[in-house]
Amino acid sequence: MGTITRTFANNITTSGVFKPTAFNNASFDNVTAVPEGAVEGGNMVLLSTQTASASASISFTSGIDSTYKEYMFIFNNIHPSTDNVNFTFNMSTDNGSNYNVTKTTTFVRAYHSENGAESALNYETGQDLAQSTSYQNISYVIGNDNDQSTSGYLHLFEPSSNTFVKHFISRMNASYSGDFTFDQYIAGYGNTTSAINAIDFKMSSGNIHQETLMLVQYKCLEFYRN
Numbered sequence: 001m002g003t004i005t006r007t008f009a010n011n012i013t014t015s016g017v018f019k020p021t022a023f024n025n026a027s028f029d030n031v032t033a034v035p036e037g038a039v040e041g042g043n044m045v046l047l048s049t050q051t052a053s054a055s056a057s058i059s060f061t062s063g064i065d066s067t068y069k070e071y072m073f074i075f076n077n078i079h080p081s082t083d084n085v086n087f088t089f090n091m092s093t094d095n096g097s098n099y100n101v102t103k104t105t106t107f108v109r110a111y112h113s114e115n116g117a118e119s120a121l122n123y124e125t126g127q128d129l130a131q132s133t134s135y136q137n138i139s140y141v142i143g144n145d146n147d148q149s150t151s152g153y154l155h156l157f158e159p160s161s162n163t164f165v166k167h168f169i170s171r172m173n174a175s176y177s178g179d180f181t182f183d184q185y186i187a188g189y190g191n192t193t194s195a196i197n198a199i200d201f202k203m204s205s206g207n208i209h210q211e212t213l214m215l216v217q218y219k220c221l222e223f224y225r226n
Contacts, residue, residue, distance in 0.1 A: 005145050010033075020147060022210070035223070042070070047063040048060065048062070048063050052201060052207075052208040052209070053209075054081060054208075054209055055206070055208050056202060056207055056208075057200055057201060057202035057206055058100075058114045058200070058201050058202070058208060059096055059198060059199070059200045059201075060198060060199045061092075061095055061096040061197070063199040063201065064159055064160075064196065064197050065160055065197065066160035066199065068196075068200075069157065069158045070155065070156070070157055070158070070174070071155070071156045071159060072153055072154070072155050072156075073089075073153060073154040073155075073156070073199070074152075074153045075087070075139075075150065075151055075152055075153065075154075076148045076151055077149040077150075077151055078139070078142075078149055078151065078208065079144065079148070079149045079208075079209045080142050080144045080203050080206055080207070080208065080209060081203075081205025081206045081207040081208075081209040082144060082203065082205050082207075083143055083144045083145075083177050084141050084142070084143065084144075084177040085140075085142055085144075085203045085204050085205045085206055086137040086139065086140040086141065086142070086203065086204040087137070087138055087139040087142060087150055087172070087174075087201070087203060087204075088135035088136060088137050088138065088201070088202055088203070088204055089135060089136055089138060089154060089199060089200065089201050089202075090133075090134075090135045090136065090199075090200050091103075091159075091166065091190050091196045091198070091199055091200075092196065092197065092200065093194040093195060093196060093197065094198075094199035095197050095198055096197075096198035098199070099135070099198070099200045100133040101133065101166070101190040101191075101192055101196065102131055102132065102133050102190065102191045102192065103129050103131075103132060103133070103134075103136055103188055103189065103190050103191065104130055104131055104132075104188055104189060104191060105128045105129045105136055105186060105187065105188030105189075106123075106128050106185075106186065106187050106188060107122070107123070107124040107127035107128045107137070107184065107185070108122070108123055108124065108184070108185040108186075109121075109124050109127075109181040109182055109183065109184050109185070110122075110182075111180045111181065111182050111183070112180060112181050113178075113179065113180045114179045114180065114181075115179075118180070122206075127140060127186075128188075129188070131174065131191065135200075135202070136186065136188070137186075137204070138152070138154060138170045138172050138184070138186050139152065139172035139173075139174045139182070139184055140174070140182070140184070140204075141174070141176050141177055141178075141182070142174045142175065142176070142177065142178060143174075143175050143177035143178075144177070144180075144209075145175070146175075147175070148175035148177070149174075149175060149217055150172055150173065150174035150175070151172070152170065152171050152172030152173055152184075152198070153170065153171060153172075153174055154168060154169075154170040154186070155168060155169050155170065156168045156196070156199075159195060159196035159197070160195045160196070160197075161193070161195070162193055162194070162195060163165060163193060164166075164193065165177070165189040165190060165191050165192065165193070166189055166190035166192065166196050167187075167188075167189045168188060168189065168190070169185075169186070169187045170184075170186040170187070171183075171184065171185055171186075172184045172186070
């Protein structure tokens with residue numbers, strides 16, 4: 001097989017779809033249009049599902065490995081059993097025996113009251129961590145009225161790396177117990193070069209009430225309210 005033929009064959013799937021590696025800066029200079037479906041893109045793949053029912057915590061101790069470099073945990077209407085509490089997470093390097101990875105983080109919040117009287121954008125010094133093994137708040141002072149909840153995502157990068165710290169970013173929106181909307185941006189890293197292989201989520205007090213949790217790819221995790 002000639003060099004050109006081998007190169008072409010290595011850049012097309014068995015179903016006849018071009019892989020992303022088939023394109024580079026030089027090839028794109030000469031492209032005027034790409035037919036729909038001609039370029040293969042990434043997909044999110046469902047990995048596992050858990051259902052919370054007045055659960056103290058939800059842990060994912062499998063499916064977080066070197067198969068993918070990115071995991072996304074998506075939270076859909078997380079509803080606490082207790083008023084005015086925080087939704088938190090921590091990571092493990094020993095398959096969930098301990099959730100105590102050292103973290104340094106940032107926390108920025110925008111808020112607006114339902115009556116329109118108050119709004120602000122702040123850096124929240126009381127919500128960040130500096131070389132701490134504590135659980136990180138990713139959504140705080142969530143109300144537990146019947147219609148109150150928090151939604152958003154946590155994005156974890158290359159948790160199986162044995163070279164780099166473990167970066168993550170999160171964005172959450174919450175119905176604050178005092179009838180505000182809280183838009184929260186959290187970022188940081190687990191300061192370890194050991195592989196992260198388990199994640200735990202819990203409220204700062206009380207339980208996670210009636211939620212379905214699903215782990216999918218990039219890799220990605222979704223929480224659905226029943």
